[in-house]
Amino acid sequence: MCGRTACTLSPDDICKACGHSAAVDGGKGKRTSYPKWQNPPGGQKYYTSYNVAPGSHTPVLVSKKHFELDSPEEDVKKHEGEEVEEDDWVIQPMSWGLVPHWSSEPKTSGYSMINARHDGVLSKTTFKRPLEKGRRCVVLADGYYEWHTDSSKNKQAYFIYFPRSATSDVETVNVEQETPEWTGKRLMTFAGLFDIWRPKKGEEGAPLYSYSIITVDAHKELSWLHERMPAILDGESEIREWLDYGTVPLKKAMDLIRPTNSVTFHPVSSLVNDVKNKSEDCFKPVDLEKKKQSTKASANLMMSWLSKGQKRAPLDDPSVKEEDPSASKHAKKI
């Protein structure tokens, strides 16, 4: 499950961070191209946050073609006004939690489908239909949070993200520098699917774009942390294949959906547990060792205190009453 993310970059920075290579002059040259930001219809906005919960609008990368089909007039306008070659990708904030196009009222059905299990996306109509229409998207975030439950039901939150040092092809492409190259953090790129809900004919309201993040079994290196993980697309070529629904058939694109181990993580404060806490402290690393030491010191105190007590005789075995000293020594050591 993947139900909490951090998304802290401004729209401009997100576009910069998604710079990728694009062919120019019919494939003779290459340049870095940046997707265009477009706000969702209906006045919904994206707000940066260190603690993003489902229901929020967060940036999603999609193929530009979706909008050409949707609103041909707007597209024409674009071509008239701008001379610069348009990027193939568009970033638009969408609502986290898939609201299927057939649902009667977005409010009643939202929030529930924040994740789409890989094994179910091609069999469940809710997910299959959007995918058949090519509604594949890449959800952008700094990283996501996951909670690890230990044997004593203790929950520890971790922040999972792409290591900064790892150079992806998204970052390395650097030819004609119109905009300075992005040197900030590498954005996490989740494979997702989206749907568009539209108000009934004659009713007021704007269409609602919403998405679901596809989840897979956790990679074996990460399964200690949690049994599931989001499907992560690693690098520009994977992103391109996933977005380009026109040339990459669904079946082939589904090969990209698999557990990956290209991420890194660190434990974070329990502040993140409460979605109301939005501060930067949510994703700052914490020192678990210190906490462990403290628990250990308390446990030692408890055991030394208990060792002063009279050892209870097990009820079902009266012979243990005259206990040999070696056993009591053992009890002290625990």
Add this chain to the structure above:
Amino acid sequence: MFEARLAQGTLLKKVLEAIKDLLNEATWDCNENGMSLQAMDSSHVSLVSLTLNAEGFEPYRCDRNCSLGINLASMSKIFKCASNEDSITIKAGDEGDTITYVFESPNGDKVSDYEMKLMDIETDHLGIPDTTYSCVVKLPAAEFQRICRDLSQIGESVTICCTKDGVRFSASGDLGSGNIKLAQNANVDKEDEAVTIEMQEACTLTFALRYLNFFCKATPLSPQVTLSMSNEVPLVVEYKIGEMGHVRYYLAPKIEDEADS
């Protein structure tokens, strides 16, 4: 043969709720005096000691002392199948490796029985040392629950400072700090709402709120809770279970500073 029937089954349901989050499994020791349980949580920072006297059950039969190793999460799941009005009977054979719970509706129209496997649990039969506590505070259980919950918003641990004037609970964390002070108030009219302090010597101790919040799951069992404290000794949090027994939680204080230096 062991058999114990409790007409007011809801009490046992509450007892299970009070311990199942802290302990995964535990051994119930049964003898002619009643049922008891003593176990530590997995981190060995806290200990639970539970006693249910034979007199509280009707009938109570224990031919031979026995230890029943039980997965408490499973037991709690089964007890959730009992209605609050139902009577609960616990049965175990002398040789068997299972335990049976029978739930009976008040008019006897509906009888359900559930059988569960027993477990082999290694138990350290640790004794609790006789301790004289320098401060004993009695306060409404719901009040204590509220304090623990509220201070959990502020920090991970609470410092309890007990003086003759009253008892102060403090927590601090990233967002700031908070203090809750309760004055002694021996309200004779409403015994359950009284805050009383018996003090030999003032003491100040710090505890992990995580565990106190687990202890507070026992709140429905009793209107009052008793906190017994001495410096450098585990805290005792006691809830009486009506006339039939008690659940006591022991929690080692935090000694973070010493560990750091």
